[in-house]
Amino acid sequence: MATDAKSEGGLVFHPLDQFIVKPLFGDGPVGLMTVTNVTLWMGIAVLAIIGVFVLGSRGRATIPTRMQSIAELIYGFIYKMVEDVTGKDGVKYFPYIMTLFVFILFVNYLALLPMSYSPTSMIAVTAIMGFGVFICVTILGFVLNGAAFLGLFWMKDAPLVLRPIIAVIEVISYFVRPVSHSIRLAGNIMAGHAVIKVFAGFAALTLVSPVAILGITAIYGLEVLVAGIQAYVFTILTCVYLKDALHPAH
Amino acid sequence: MATETTEATAGACVDAGGSAIGMPQLCADWMPNQIFWLVISLIVIYFVMSRIALPRIGAVLAERSGTITNDLAKAEDLKLQAVEAEAAYEKALADARTEASKIVAEARAAIQSDLDAELAKADEKISAQTAESEKAIAEIRASAADSIKTVAKDVAKSLVSAMGGTADAKTVTAAVTAKMKG
Numbered sequence: 001m002a003t004d005a006k007s008e009g010g011l012v013f014h015p016l017d018q019f020i021v022k023p024l025f026g027d028g029p030v031g032l033m034t035v036t037n038v039t040l041w042m043g044i045a046v047l048a049i050i051g052v053f054v055l056g057s058r059g060r061a062t063i064p065t066r067m068q069s070i071a072e073l074i075y076g077f078i079y080k081m082v083e084d085v086t087g088k089d090g091v092k093y094f095p096y097i098m099t100l101f102v103f104i105l106f107v108n109y110l111a112l113l114p115m116s117y118s119p120t121s122m123i124a125v126t127a128i129m130g131f132g133v134f135i136c137v138t139i140l141g142f143v144l145n146g147a148a149f150l151g152l153f154w155m156k157d158a159p160l161v162l163r164p165i166i167a168v169i170e171v172i173s174y175f176v177r178p179v180s181h182s183i184r185l186a187g188n189i190m191a192g193h194a195v196i197k198v199f200a201g202f203a204a205l206t207l208v209s210p211v212a213i214l215g216i217t218a219i220y221g222l223e224v225l226v227a228g229i230q231a232y233v234f235t236i237l238t239c240v241y242l243k244d245a246l247h248p249a250h
Numbered sequence: 251m252a253t254e255t256t257e258a259t260a261g262a263c264v265d266a267g268g269s270a271i272g273m274p275q276l277c278a279d280w281m282p283n284q285i286f287w288l289v290i291s292l293i294v295i296y297f298v299m300s301r302i303a304l305p306r307i308g309a310v311l312a313e314r315s316g317t318i319t320n321d322l323a324k325a326e327d328l329k330l331q332a333v334e335a336e337a338a339y340e341k342a343l344a345d346a347r348t349e350a351s352k353i354v355a356e357a358r359a360a361i362q363s364d365l366d367a368e369l370a371k372a373d374e375k376i377s378a379q380t381a382e383s384e385k386a387i388a389e390i391r392a393s394a395a396d397s398i399k400t401v402a403k404d405v406a407k408s409l410v411s412a413m414g415g416t417a418d419a420k421t422v423t424a425a426v427t428a429k430m431k432g
Contacts, residue, residue, distance in 0.1 A: 016270045017268070019273075029279070032282045032283060033286060034283055036280075036283055036287075038284050039283075039287045042288065042290075042291040045291065046294050046295055050298055053298065053303035054303050060306060060313075061310070068307075071303070071307055095296065095304055098299055099299050099300075100292075119284065119287075119288070124275070124288075128289070129288075190275065
């Protein structure tokens with residue numbers, strides 16, 4: 001890219017180039033099972049998760065080590081969230097929600113390393129998770145409650161005249177859920193990384209480079225927050241949707 | 251046809267310079283790959299979590315809370331024991347105090363009786379000695395009076411003879427005796 005900028009004699013930004021999926025070995029097309037940079041960074045995330053949660057808790061110490069403390073902290077945080085939002089009967093879905101949370105959290109934070117790749121910025125990745133949650137929760141709702149699950153859309157405390165209108169709105173908002181659920185995560189991560197890249201492009205100009213580097217630092221700080229918050233938001237929304245499936249009555 | 255050649259070398263969504271065409275996020279050619287690896291990652295994480303990590307951490311947390319509850323109960327027990335021990339100690343202290351005061355009173359009484367006996371004995375001795383002394387003094391006094399009488403008779407006889415008279419022993423004695431009585 002630097003050569004591009006030089007050869008064209010001006011500022012050329014390619015903030016989205018960082019999201020290009022590249023095969024790690026060779027230059028061939030990206031097939032279904034090609035080992036790519038996506039694979040690499042998801043794999044690193046999986047290894048980091050195993051490192052913290054399996055190796056960290058290896059000692060099963062009553063007085064925890066630092067790693068075990070981190071694992072226990074995340075465990076306690078998500079367990080309490082699931083229990084608070086979905087109630088006691090939602091606790092059996094805790095491993096699924098924990099899986100989503102640690103995956104998003106670790107991928108988000110690993111993506112903040114320089115030269116890394118951010119799989120959670122890819123709409124395909126977040127859409128699979130978002131729609132996966134949506135489909136599972138909807139099936140679960142019908143299996144557990146039968147037709148009573150449709151009561152979710154029928155507001156019993158609203159005036160009778162308004163109920164059909166509210167039902168239509170509720171149905172639309174229900175089907176928008178997976179879209180907003182997945183685009184929220186991908187959009188946040190993608191936007192943050194792209195903005196950092198734009199600032200980095202400006203840093204090539206001597207005159208504005210101090211401002212640009214200050215900007216990178218500030219946005220990076222923001223991204224550190226966003227990485228955690230988006231993992232949290234994705235998880236708590238999953239819990240809320242799960243609660244609707246378990247207790248459809250408002 | 252030019253696009254086909256770049257596709258062959260760099261892929262569908264990348265131009266000849268290696269930059270992305272449009273958003274890489276929307277490149278349909280790359281999606282199956284991401285989805286495939288995402289599903290693999292999630293399955294691996296799920297099995298690691300649900301089979302190993304979560305039961306282990308849950309057990310550790312349960313064990314810890316159990317240990318804490320036990321320790322608290324134990325501490326409560328120990329506290330009760332300490333309270334009991336303190337009560338026993340207080341009682342022992344009070345007992346010891348009354349015992350001590352009893353002993354002190356006894357000792358005091360014993361000392362008092364000893365003292366009284368000794369005092370009585372001493373008084374007796376003193377009165378005996380006083381009587382003896384009085385007797386001795388009386389003897390001394392009596393002997394002194396006799397001596398004085400003799401001395402007075404002798405002096406009177408000497409005086410009479412010195413003044414040229416003849417001392418009649420009987421008269422002198424009578425006179426001296428009379429004087430001494432008077």
